[in-house]
Amino acid sequence: MAVDRFPVEPSHIMMFARAVADTNPIYSDAEYAAGTEVGHLIAPPTFVQASAQFDEAYFLRPKPGTPWFGSAKSASGLMDLPAAEKKESSGGGGNAAGLLHAEQHFEYHRHPAPGDVLTAKSFAGKSWEKEGKKGGKLMFSEAVTEYRDQNGELVVTATGVSVITSRPAEG
């Protein structure tokens, strides 16, 4: 993942805090936040994950003019395409269903705040294989993403581990 410009905005922080059911006013009330130890609004601990919003190439967001693999006329939008286009269409296809998030780690050098304009750059980390409990190979891969601010200072280091399963995961 590469994001050139991830502006941290108060409304986005408020929406994200609502989405994780956190009513702490440090995420929405600037006046309250001014009176806290932090002194200003900050983002919740997992907020940088929302950098996906600013990743032009992010494949888990429908884009105008690009076939989307979620349901439409058919259970998958890709089924509505002529065979030739199906092959060409990228965007994950049914494969996205077999790609699951296995681990996520954040290291906070400081906490992002409104006014920050972050960049994100990812590097491939380790990769390894494991046998699934019910057979089938599990392929793990790690990606390390560095979030830097407008001064080039490191703000958050995020390490994500994805796993590709050859069948739906057990739940």
Place this chain on the structure above:
Amino acid sequence: MALKASALSVGQEFSDVVVDNLSRTQIVMYAGASGDYNPVHTDNEFVTKVAGYPGVFAHGMLSMGLTGRLLTDTVGDGRLTKYGVRFVKQVWPGDTLTAKATVAAIREDNGEHLLDLDVVTTNQNGDAVITGSATARIDP
């Protein structure tokens, strides 16, 4: 309102229900705010007929985000230095999740007082859905 090292002991627990009867709409809210629109989380037609799951399930990052609230409520705002989890079990609509943070260590590093927490979030059946750890700056 930060924690004080002198008032903490290893094994001490902090716990709270972080979501009660998880709604599909809450999952939609998370998709919208995070930008992760993977249809396995919001599209019942796709997830049952194409992906082969019994229904939509929550983003792992939603469980991590919900659990984050217990951590920041416990250690104070802006105090976390690390937070990491493994996603061990899927979370489904209707689930009620309880997060628990247990004091693993109280230590000093370069004059800074730090608290290490073991983190586990369980569903209504007592099964862990995420396990992990967190570190925070605390007062002496």
